[in-house]
Amino acid sequence: MIKPQRLLKSRRVFAPVLLTAVVALAGCGSSGSGTAAPAWARALGAGATVYPPQAEQPGHGQPGQAIMGELADIKAKNLVAACSYLDPKTLTTCKSQAGQIPASDDSQLPYFSNAALGYVVIDGAQALVGTTGTFCSPNSTPKCFTNTKPDAIFSAGDKTFSQLWSESVANNSTNTYSLAPLVLVNGSWYVEGSG
Numbered sequence: 001m002i003k004p005q006r007l008l009k010s011r012r013v014f015a016p017v018l019l020t021a022v023v024a025l026a027g028c029g030s031s032g033s034g035t036a037a038p039a040w041a042r043a044l045g046a047g048a049t050v051y052p053p054q055a056e057q058p059g060h061g062q063p064g065q066a067i068m069g070e071l072a073d074i075k076a077k078n079l080v081a082a083c084s085y086l087d088p089k090t091l092t093t094c095k096s097q098a099g100q101i102p103a104s105d106d107s108q109l110p111y112f113s114n115a116a117l118g119y120v121v122i123d124g125a126q127a128l129v130g131t132t133g134t135f136c137s138p139n140s141t142p143k144c145f146t147n148t149k150p151d152a153i154f155s156a157g158d159k160t161f162s163q164l165w166s167e168s169v170a171n172n173s174t175n176t177y178s179l180a181p182l183v184l185v186n187g188s189w190y191v192e193g194s195g
Contacts, residue, residue, distance in 0.1 A: 040157035044121055048161040051120040053130075053150045060085075060188035063127035064117045067180055070191060071115055077103040087183055090193030110137045118150035123161045125184035126192075128168060130154060140175035147177040154179075168192075 041050045056062060058069030066085045073082035079098035086094050101108050118130025130152055136144035149155065153164065168181040169192055181192040 038119075038151060038155070040151065040155050041121075043157045043159060044154075044161045044164075045123070048121050048123045051122070053116065053118050053132075056117060060190065063120050063122065063129050063180075063182040063189045066182055066189045066191060067117060067129050067131065071112065074110055074112070077109055079103075079109070085191055087190045087193035088185055094193070107138055110135070112136065116150075118147075118152065119154055121154065121161060121164075123165075126161075126165055127182040127184075127189065128154075128161070128164055128179040129182060130179055135177075137175060140173075142175050145175055145177050152177060 037050050041048070044050070051064075054064070056064035056068045058072045059065035060069070070082045070085035073079070073085070079101060080095050083091055083094035083098055103109070112133055112135045115131060115133035115135070118132055120130070121128045130147075130150055132147050132150055132152075134144055134146040159167075164179060165181055168179045171178040182189050183192050
């Protein structure tokens, strides 16, 4: 079941990127930008490709584009449109629930400030996207959280991509920072919608 607050979580939502084309993803902690991978990248495993923070436009071509699209729709107070950035298997439920919250009711709408993409790691048809900024969900306690580290969670360097993926998908809290898990479906990236 998708709650309107789940949209905010996509930072996990914000959600939480950044590439100009889908590349063949291989190599131990390789960096997609041609620069040296951060030291923590090695722990992610051989199939993980790391991309540094960069700006993206909304879309589905890259993981960061899906996050930026979701953020743009949340900022525009269009939660139903933001649902289009969640895994298509959850689209009907998301739109139904999001449609129940009037755009004029700021007391229930998620909001954020200074949102930006952090590091992105892609492993096959899965991606984890970091974000920075302050993210708020009015019906959560605490109401807001802030992350200032583009490599937060990744930088611990103590977990594989698979472990971080499992933790991100299982995290149901909207009031703590987590990486946004994304999936590649029919050539397009979406925020993973289970939970």
